[in-house]
Amino acid sequence: MNASKILIxxxxxxxxxxxxxxxxxxxxxxxxxxxxxxxxxxxxxxGKNKNKKFLGKYWNDSFNKSVSFLK
Numbered sequence: 001m002n003a004s005k006i007l008i009x010x011x012x013x014x015x016x017x018x019x020x021x022x023x024x025x026x027x028x029x030x031x032x033x034x035x036x037x038x039x040x041x042x043x044x045x046x047g048k049n050k051n052k053k054f055l056g057k058y059w060n061d062s063f064n065k066s067v068s069f070l071k
Contacts, residue, residue: 001027005030006024006030007032007033007066007069008034012035015042032066033053034056034058034065035057036057040054053069
């Protein structure tokens, strides 16, 4: 609950996993996501704020973006 930034890598959003995705939908933390573009659909449906960023589909292509995101 105290995180200011959360980086998610390689997990497809599944709103049925409420113990994970309800928290992520309501957190004030900035979220960076690398993985399936389904995250964009989840963000538009469940995202509380605009602090959720799709960084890319693949870790090896998005490494530098993720490092910048975490700074």
